[in-house]
Amino acid sequence: MSSDIPAFAVLGHPNEGKSAVVSTLTENDQIRVSPVPGETTVCRTYTVTIDDQKIIRFVDTPGFQVPRQTLAWFNAYDKDPGQILDEFIAAHESDPFFADEVELFRPVARGAGIIYVVNGSRPVRTDDLAEMEILRLTGRPRMAIINSKHMDKDYTQDWRREFGKHFNSIRVFNANTANFHDRIAMLESLKSIDQEWEPVLAGVIQAFQxxxxxxxxxxxxxxxxxxxxxxxxxxxxxxxxxxxxxxxxxxxxxxxxxxxxxxxxxxxxxxxxxxxxxxxxxxxxxxxxxxxxxxxxxxxxxxxxxxxxxxxxxxxxxxxxxxxxxxxxxxxxxxxxxxxxxxxxxxxxxxxxxxxxxxxxxxxxxxxxxxxxxxxxxxxxxxxxxxxxxxxxxxxxxxxxxxxxxxxxxxxxxxxxxxxxxxxxxxxxxxxxxxxxxxxxxxxxxxxxxxxxxxxxxxxxxxxxxxxxxxx
Ligand SMILES: Nc1nc2c(ncn2[C@@H]2O[C@H](COP(=O)(O)OP(=O)(O)OP(=O)(O)O)[C@@H](O)[C@H]2O)c(=O)[nH]1
Ligand SMILES: [Mg+2]
Structure with missing residues (x-):
């Protein structure tokens, strides 16, 4: 397994379209996408392979379940900020209350970048603010994407306003309509979330094209x-x-x-x-x-x-x-x-x-x-x-x-x-x-x-x- 290829964990609230986003990005129509919240319960990694070369990984994760309680723990944490995820996982590994949070943090703790998915057709709620703050406290490179599930309601501007405080990059990406160009544009945006990834992501884009x-x-x-x-x-x-x-x-x-x-x-x-x-x-x-x-x-x-x-x-x-x-x-x-x-x-x-x-x-x-x-x-x-x-x-x-x-x-x-x-x-x-x-x-x-x-x-x-x- 080549560990030098970029990996991104797709995080977010349940039922916002995380699996749909992973499915579209990896061109994999076998990923389970469901109208019932809580469909994804364990992390799954999907690797894009081109000409037998592993190019990039996306990790599908379960949704946040208890963001406010998790944020309370994060806010109280006062040790090495670089260790915050490992410490959280170690502290809650056998606690069923935080089972989903432990699971969804694992790929990030291992080095994956964060793609945070929200449904732009609903308003921003307190839980979302807690999730965003948690992600900011992880210190990991992160980007937010607005995946609007319904075209008739649009809260994109509200989301953008909140995202501005917490993310390095923001993009509208609709899992149900995105085409090849949208996928490339999305990868281009990912480049800007961490300079270190720029050259390797440029290579990924070239391979896709x-x-x-x-x-x-x-x-x-x-x-x-x-x-x-x-x-x-x-x-x-x-x-x-x-x-x-x-x-x-x-x-x-x-x-x-x-x-x-x-x-x-x-x-x-x-x-x-x-x-x-x-x-x-x-x-x-x-x-x-x-x-x-x-x-x-x-x-x-x-x-x-x-x-x-x-x-x-x-x-x-x-x-x-x-x-x-x-x-x-x-x-x-x-x-x-x-x-x-x-x-x-x-x-x-x-x-x-x-x-x-x-x-x-x-x-x-x-x-x-x-x-x-x-x-x-x-x-x-x-x-x-x-x-x-x-x-x-x-x-x-x-x-x-x-x-x-x-x-x-x-x-x-x-x-x-x-x-x-x-x-x-x-x-x-x-x-x-x-x-x-x-x-x-x-x-x-x-x-x-x-x-x-x-x-x-x-x-x-x-x-x-x-x-x-x-x-x-
Ligand atoms: N119209 C529309 N529906 C979408 C879009 N993205 C996801 N959905 C629908 O929203 C529902 C939830 O999508 P999932 O991708 O399973 O959501 P998830 O975030 O992975 O949900 P959990 O695994 O339960 O946390 C499914 O019925 C999808 O078909 C979109 O861009 N447009
Ligand atoms: Mg899912």
Whole structure:
């Protein structure tokens, strides 16, 4: 165990959000956070590890139970001030009345800095003043953070006034809304509470930032890979295999959709894991386009495709379509409009029929017509996939790990609900990158294609970087 990494104990009154703060700071969604006061009863240390290196520790502690009595003891103490915590622990170790205080002082006595958490949506009380005074008497470097649990009441100014007398640094940090930038800003503030920690905390911040960039690189690689896979995806079947070609087409269309959905599901899983959301299924806001099926018309609407674009998309039919397949395609278009009601229906574009007589890879003579659904010939499909991936990414990076409710975000206007397509805001040059990429995925010119693919990957990465910055 490396003892030279910085450690901070998160202290405060019960139920103020100490565990939620630790959870958000350490990106650990497995820490117990509960509406019932007294959830945390023993100290637990959470170490942030980056590339197998231990970087920083945060200690979750139980809340103060008897601050006024504890303060009375502290005020009466007249020996070495540097020993005050050790002496308090020694004097009360087996006294159940002070059990929580003994427990929460332990990490501080061992050298941890103090992060004091208060709920800024309630007024300052006498007990809080006692706690603050105790912390001042410890003489340890300390910072206070205001974690407002309710947005409608705000006592931040009162808290700031009291904190001014007792702490080296004060910061508003909301465990339920803090994003990456807030976490970095919080670490920056920690730097100022003790000069000795400045260089090591600067290193911690650098490691956090490098790790974030790495995640973004990986996320863009996952996104590009999934989009390419989806664009290339097709399913086919010999017509002779089926008694009813119309049914066969519908089945194929569903299989096609399922494959694309699976690709997206697996992409989302990768992104979620990359950003360390493990336990809780990250609940998506109710208004999110991701609440709708990838193939639903609602998705296309929300991402900004008009009816005309949908119709135009439907007009493009790819491949050489045999008479048999053609009839079936009609059935498919019609069937899907009613049964599934989605892009497949709107874009018979993604349906092609192809003669592949004698071309079975297993050497089995198939003969006759094959019907094939996909690859999707509609360039808008790329934008749908990209939009959904970016929206998911943005939900994930903005979801703090300390948050436990499934509630949706507040303050969502009708406007936000309607306009969700990110790629509608792309510049013409960026759109061209997408268009070239779309062609390249279907193309055969290896070198030119590679360039287009690379340009697309670079674009995705820059979009993710923009998102990370925008979350300020
Ligand atoms: N809305 C909102 N709720 C929060 C916030 N932080 C914590 N909570 C909620 O407040 C309750 C208490 O949070 P905890 O993190 O368990 O509080 P604690 O200080 O660790 O409590 P003990 O372990 O009992 O001392 C939980 O229901 C949290 O979900 C916040 O920033 N906003
Ligand atoms: Mg707790």
């Amino acid at each position: 490098a790790e974030w960039e790495k995640r973004n690189r990986l996320a863009s690689a996952y996104i590009t890979y999934a989009i390419e896979k989806s664009l290339r995806c097709s399913v086919s079947q010999s017509v002779h295999d089926s008694k009813d070609p119309v049914m066969a087409q519908e089945t194929l269309a569903r299989a096609y959709q399922d494959q694309i959905r699976d690709i997206e599901k697996s992409l989302f899983h990768h992104i979620r894991t990359l950003f360390k959301h493990r336990v809780y299924q990250v609940s998506l806001p109710e208004y999110s386009v991701l609440q709708h099926d990838l193939f639903s018309k609602k998705t296309w609407d929300l991402l900004g495709l008009t009816r005309t674009q949908l119709a135009a998309a439907g007009a493009v039919v790819g491949g050489s379509v045999g008479a048999m397949v053609d009839t079936a395609a009609h059935g498919l278009t019609f069937g899907l409009f009613t049964a599934i009601g989605g892009i497949l229906g709107a874009g018979s574009a993604i349906m092609g029929g192809r003669r592949v007589a004698d071309k079975s890879p297993a050497g089995i003579r198939l003969g006759g017509d094959r019907i094939q659904v996909g690859p999707n010939e509609n360039p808008q499909f790329l934008y749908i996939l990209l939009d959904r991936a970016l929206i998911y990414y943005s939900h994930i990076i903005n979801r703090p790990h300390g948050r436990r409710d499934a509630k949706t975000m507040t303050g969502v206007t009708e406007d936000t609900v309607k306009k969700q397509g990110i790629v509608t805001g792309l510049t013409p040059a960026q759109r061209q990158v997408c268009a070239r990429y779309f062609k390249a995925v279907k193309g055969r010119k290896r070198i030119k294609d590679k360039k287009a693919e690379l340009a697309f990957a670079v674009l995705v990465q820059s979009l993710l970087d923009d998102f990370s910055r925008k979350t300020d």
